[in-house]
Amino acid sequence: MRSVLALAALSALTCSAGAQHSELVFEADGGELHVLPNADGQFVYAADFGDKGFPANQIDHPEFVAEPGGLNPGDLIGFDVVHSLLYWNGSAFDTVPTGESVNISLFPLGSVDVGGPQPGFLFAQAGPDGSVNQHLRFTLNGPGAPNNLALGAYGLWLHLRSPSYSPSNEFIILENYGLSEEEFHAGIDAAAQLVPEPVSAWLLLLAGVTAAARRRS
Numbered sequence: 287m288r289s290v291l292a293l294a295a296l297s298a299l300t301c302s303a304g305a306q307h308s309e310l311v312f313e314a315d316g317g318e319l320h321v322l323p324n325a326d327g328q329f330v331y332a333a334d335f336g337d338k339g340f341p342a343n344q345i346d347h348p349e350f351v352a353e354p355g356g357l358n359p360g361d362l363i364g365f366d367v368v369h370s371l372l373y374w375n376g377s378a379f380d381t382v383p384t385g386e387s388v389n390i391s392l393f394p395l396g397s398v399d400v401g402g403p404q405p406g407f408l409f410a411q412a413g414p415d416g417s418v419n420q421h422l423r424f425t426l427n428g429p430g431a432p433n434n435l436a437l438g439a440y441g442l443w444l445h446l447r448s449p450s451y452s453p454s455n456e457f458i459i460l461e462n463y464g465l466s467e468e469e470f471h472a473g474i475d476a477a478a479q480l481v482p483e484p485v486s487a488w489l490l491l492l493a494g495v496t497a498a499a500r501r502r503s
Contacts, residue, residue, distance in 0.1 A: 328481075
C-alpha cells in the first residue's frame, strides 16, 4: 500500500512538457505490455547525459509515456534489467570501462546499479484516464565522475512489467557520454540490431500504429 500511495503522489509531480523530450511510448493489449517503436521503427531510445541542465553524468530521459486509454486506471508499471550493461566506444561494442556503472533510480521508490540481469522496481501508476508520464533518473558512475568518465554510449537493456500484465517486449535505452553525433548514431543503429523483434502479429500491428502516427504528424 505504501508503494501505491508513493506512486500516486509522484504521478502528480510528473513533468508534462514532454513534447521536446525523448519518449518511450507503451500500452497494454491482450493482457500484455507493449513498447512501441520510435519514429525510426527501432526499439532503441536515446538521450545524452548532461542534457537539459543535468550534471554531465546524469539525465532523466527518455520519458515513459502511456497515452490516455493505454492502461487501466491505477495500473502499476515497473521495469527489469534483462541483460548486462552495454558499452559503445564510438565504433564498436566493447567491455564496460573498469569501475563504471549506470544507476537507475526514482526516489523513494527504488535504485538499481545495473550489472547483469536483475529485478528493477515499480516506478509509475496509471492515472484515472489510463495515462502515464514518468521519468527515471540515470546516473553514470565511476572514476572521474561527473566530468571525466570514459567517453561512450551506455546501453540499458530492459523490459517493462506490471502485476496486471505479462512483461513487454525488450528495448534498449542508450545514453551518450561525450561521443560525436555521428558516433552516437552509429551506436543507436548497432544497438537496434541486438534487440529481438516482437512476434510477427505484433509487428503487423506496430506497422499500422507507426504509419498512422506519421500520417498525423
